[in-house]
Amino acid sequence: MRILVSGAGMAGLSAGITLGAAGHEVSIVERATHLRVNGSPIDIRGDALSVADKMGVLDAIRAHRVDMSERVQFVDAAGRTLVELPDSEFNDSIDDTEIPREDLARVLRDALDPATTLTFGESIAELRDDGDGVDVRFASGEQQRYGIVVGADGIHSATRGLVFGPESQFLHHLGLYVALAQLPNYAQPDRRNPMYNTPGQLAGIAAYRDKALAVLMFRSSWIDYDYHDPAAQKQILLDAFADHREWKIPELLDAAVSDPELYFDSVSQIHLPVWHRGRVVLVGDAAYCASPLSGRGTSLAMTGAWLLAEALRDHTDDIAAAFDQYQHEQLPHVTYAQGTAAPGGDLLIPATEQEIDARNSRLSALSANR
Ligand SMILES: Cc1cc2nc3c(=O)[nH]c(=O)nc-3n(C[C@H](O)[C@H](O)[C@H](O)COP(=O)(O)OP(=O)(O)OC[C@H]3O[C@@H](n4cnc5c(N)ncnc54)[C@H](O)[C@@H]3O)c2cc1C
Incomplete structure (x- = not known):
């Protein structure tokens, strides 16, 4: 099937890998002119580690491991250490792996099937889903038709805006x-x-x-x-x-x-009751951002991309059933990740001197x- 992925963040690249490996003809468009690799190192945790293994990128991820969070210490205004941040406060298990964003983006991009295209400086301007396929007009003016469109364009997803409406309905600050x-x-x-x-x-x-x-x-x-x-x-x-x-x-x-x-950005979550409509489906922050406080945004993006490709494999002739299965199997990961976020704010940014x-x-x- 011809699949368009909007966004080449961790969700879009992961979806590119899993859908390409499943034999689909995948095109990724990224609005920026390059992979966006700024930001702090990323944690890969829990089931995302086994997904990374199945995607064939776990060894490369482990090879780029860093220990930034393990070195955090809270200091006073003179720079004297008050207390260390024990790793039990941010890691679930010793297998959790922290990797610089730039390294992870490169590892994922290099794992794309050579037939998968990645176009920078491009984005979806208009979508029309007629039930049998989706006609897309791009910002460049080019027009193409796809079997499905995957919105992996982050917390402020333009794909979500086009299909589900304004983000104010779904964003919880x-x-x-x-x-x-x-x-x-x-x-x-x-x-x-x-x-x-x-x-x-x-x-x-x-x-x-x-x-x-x-x-x-x-x-x-x-x-x-x-x-x-x-x-x-x-x-x-x-x-x-x-x-x-x-x-x-x-x-x-x-x-x-x-x-x-x-x-x-604001530290916010996306709560969207259903992550798909017709032939358009959302993956990663676009559908279920858990916020940086969860430390699980990229893990969710990877498990989501994997479960979406599996669901499409399980339901080759029924897109709606595939998308339902994807949401059903990914939901427990999302509920857990979103539930763990709030205490992170009290840990990192207490509101008062007493706190x-x-x-x-x-x-x-x-x-x-x-
Ligand atoms: C630059 C950047 C830095 C980040 N730094 C951190 C951090 O330090 N700590 C943290 O916890 N989380 C950070 N995040 C969020 C984190 O990357 C995500 O929570 C997680 O990786 C899930 O990724 P995602 O691919 O769903 O979303 P994102 O990582 O946000 O990726 C979305 C991608 O879609 C692209 N895009 C946006 N709009 C369009 C459009 N209309 N058309 C095509 N492409 C579009 C964006 O340029 C981006 O490349 C950062 C995100 C970005 C974009």
Whole structure:
């Protein structure tokens, strides 16, 4: 079957691999002009590890493993360590694997079937599903017909917008914003990844290998802005930290403002009752974003891509039955991942000074008992 995948993030690339391996003729379109690899390293957990194995990429993933999260320590304004973040707070099992986004994107792209096409700078402008196929008009003006369309275009999915309606119906804001930017020329003095809290805010440095990222998070109610506008994102960040000159906050804000590939978004989830309509189906954040706090967004994307390809194999002549099976089998993973997200906010960004102290006391006690 001719399949169009919209988005070449972790969900789109994974769907490209699994659907291509199942013998489909797959085309992926990515709106950006290159693979978007900024952001912090990614965790692959639980069933996604066995899916990665079946996709033939587990060894490559393990070969690029990093230990960024294991090095997190909460510090005071003078940079003194207050408490470490024990790995029991962010890992389910010692098999959980953390890999830089750039490495995972490359591993997945290299695993695509050579017949699968990947076109950058392209996106869907219009879809028309007539029951037997989907006619697509692209932003470039090109028109093609496909058997199915897979929307893997992230939390702000344009495919979802075209087929299911405005994202405000499905997006649940968890009360936080996150920014990640390259921190150039950072000479790491030791192996620590320091994180500094003020009530409702976190500023930190996440270093791995020879790279470092500025991490800025803050609590806020929903902010209306054009999420395609980097200048608006940077202004929101500057406003959020305007009263803070302590620790390394000015340096981290400078890095965020200077980074043309800044990652900035609300920490939100997507709750969509049904992930498919007609011949269009959603995979990854587009359908069931669990938020960065879950640490499971990429794992969900990989299991989703695998289960979708399996369901299409099980129901070659019945797309609706295939999509129902995909949702039925993926739903428990989604429910679990979305359910684990909320405590992450209290751990990383306590809302008050008392909550910061309570978090630190709890983590100290945990470390003492190890
Ligand atoms: C640049 C970036 C950095 C990220 N950094 C982090 C991070 O540090 N920590 C974290 O927990 N999560 C991060 N995420 C989210 C994380 O990647 C996802 O939760 C998870 O990997 C699921 O991936 P996904 O493919 O569903 O969505 P995404 O990773 O968001 O990928 C969606 C892809 O679709 C593309 N796209 C968007 N709109 C269109 C369109 N209209 N047409 C075609 N293509 C389109 C995007 O450019 C992107 O490549 C980041 C996402 C992005 C895009």
